[in-house]
Amino acid sequence: MATLRAIGGKCRALMAAAKTSTAASVESSATKTTAAKKSKPVSAASATKGILKPVPVSPTLSQFIGSNEASRTEVVKKNPENKKEIICDEKLKVLFSGKDRVGFLEIAKLLSVHFVKAGAAMARELSTLLLAGTATGTIQPVTVWNGIKVGKKIIEFIGEVPEWINYNQNLENHLQLLKRKTEFLESREADVVIELKNIEHQSGRKRKEEVNHWLRRVKTKVTDVRKVDDDINTVSYLPRFLFRAWLGSCIGKEIDQVNDLVQQGSFTTGLLLDAPRDCGGPLVTSDLKGAVVVQKLDEIWGHLISPFTVRIGVQGPAGIGKTAVMAHIFNRLCSSCRVFYVNVPPDFSIYNLQACIAEELKVDHLPQTEGSEIRRAARLCQAFKSMKEFVLILDGLPKDFAPGDLGISLEGNKGKIIVTSQCLNVCKRMLCQETVVLESLSREDSENLFMEKLAADSPLSEDIRSVARDIIQKCSGIPSKIIDMAVQLRGADVNEWLDTSSDM
Template sequence: MGMEFLAILAVCSMQKQFLEKVWEKIELLMNIWTFIRECPELLNSLDKKTESLEQKLDTLRSLEEDINTELESAKFLPHKKRKREVEVWLRNVQRKKIDIQSIKKEVGKGKHFLRPWLESHVERNIKEVEELHEQGKFPQGLLLDAYHTSREALLTTPLVGGISTKRIMKRIWECFTDVKVSRIGIYGVEGVGKTAILMHIHNQLIESSCPFYHVYWITVSQPLSIFKLQNDIAKEVGLDYLDEKDIRKRAAKLYKALKRRERTVLILDDVWKHFLPEEVGIPNKVNECKLILSTRSVDVCRKMNFRETIKVEPLSDEEAEKLFMEKLGLRKPLAPAIEEIAKLIIRQCGGLPIWIIEMAQRMREVDDISEWRNASTEAREFRRELND
């Protein structure tokens, strides 16, 4: 009896395994039938999504072409460079075009068993192309300013003149913080120290935290030439060239270049003759460009309609004598006769630091009274020429 029961159980187990295998076959057939029935719809869906991907890629290509055209034109803009984010975006677009080309090849092979994977891949790329298109709008522009500006301090010597010179320096500095002042004229006779003062102002501007981004120094050549001055300014601000011969067109280019920089200080040293800044191409607004120049004549400042003019006065007799003796570097007191000649030389230098320093250095270690007399005669001739 027991053996018969076990035999029945064995038969039932075999039948169950057989039925399970049969059911697996049936499920497989049903899945195959479902795939066959839905295959046209799947194929149609993939084709539509692939077509959508191609359309969105065409839009992205158009944006890429526009950006490349703008970047190509920017090659002729002085001191502009493309942003790094633009370069990264262009590389990403190139990679995405290669990826999509590979996907299109796979779709073209018509391997039906890959269709579900391809469809998901196409969907992901549609989304990525849309993101790239949005990123490529660049609302802040494609380019960065790469303006040239001299940040090197000029070599200077200590200023002379004591309180009077400090007062001039302070007044000039106040002009830079006055929003109403765009042009400053520094005038005084030759050798009075105008250039030295401006050199110290230049160094203070580039070393301080003042709200001026670009500081340019130009020594004006003589005789004054607007064409030459335009070239000198263009070279200093970093323009590669002014390829125009017409002064008005050159001025327009220079004006645009300086205006784009904003908060610029242009220092023109040793201007002998007046000119119209607009004729050169120098902006007039304070937030665009502050112009400061040195000249020997107050008439230059007046004819150029400068709002602020500052006179640099010669040294006082006391300041002149102190400077002369300092530069003479005495190791022992002067002989009385030579001391009288020295005082005469100091007076004949007219309080001009450049001549006081030169004469003192020339007479250093000189004990021969005849050489002192010759120096006095030379100083007298210089004073006569200066008066003329």
């Protein structure tokens, strides 16, 4: 028994030692694990995701925290320490919508309005880059405008986040719908073309310019739809879901535009012009040079046929071709409505401009005494009001004026006014709803125009060709300068070319 008792005592001692050792081992292991967890650094990737990601903040919050960017967790840490409720001072009231007291759970909601949306940040960055590029001359105006249009599309797409899933899931169905509507539009286009061939020949009348404009828009739209169809299976650098959502958004807009063209193609007032009215006959015109100029002409015409646009501005430097473009516009209009073309006199005054308009409108017996502008305006106003539809072109306006001072009435009729000026501010102060800016010719178009007007009997020598390129470049894409230089150098020798280049 004593032996057994001794063995039992030793066993208990061994068990106690083992238990102590195990506990120590577990404690040591736990301590190491905890230390490892504490010492494990947070990865850079996880520190820039979710609520930890720094984002742009509003000017109000930026002034409060002293930084232009911050994560949501950092901003909350900067609030006064109070576990349940914050008593706001004047600074915090600005951030928290003027509240005196704010619960802890309200903080995130109230701060959310101060974090700049991704689209707004993108737009701000895009605007900064475009303005900087324009100031340094590295970005052309056309590039700026295209960049703005792309930026607007991206921002609109970001605002459609709730619809992304719908766009992605129904992409193929919407594409088929777009194809069916486009096929219907093409059928309507074919019907219009056949109808035009029949009735133009029979009546001897011309088709309306709005019909030609509609046909051009249909061809452009059909091309755009085909491009969308080609892109449907293309995976860009974007994730496939996002890319399909983007395509779905584009297809939705294409469907709306096709529907608009189908509706406009009904032509309830007919396809042909009414009997021509006397407007003094067409003006002598020359072919417009350069694809950009032709596009600008179509842009002006699009504004003219819009029922919502009454005042249109055309701006560009001297010699850019404003008068040539207006002559084409006049000839397009003169067979469909009453159009009046007025060259604004260099010695601009209300009195002188009234006289020019009266001569164009064939209004006789205007008061001729000084200070009679008000009575002259009343006579002109009566003449304009007697017309149901008219277009007044004022070419070369050096300064703005109130249309009422001249007697131009745009109320109670379908009158429109087109103003051309070298100064963009004149168009703005004339309250033009749309302003078309004419741009200089490209290098290729400038060279083609120069060689056409030079009318050389034989190819130019290499020496003269080099000087010609320098002269063309100094003309800065201004058509009138290019034409003047070409006419001046017809039949000239190398020395005359060199002298002309050095004098420019």
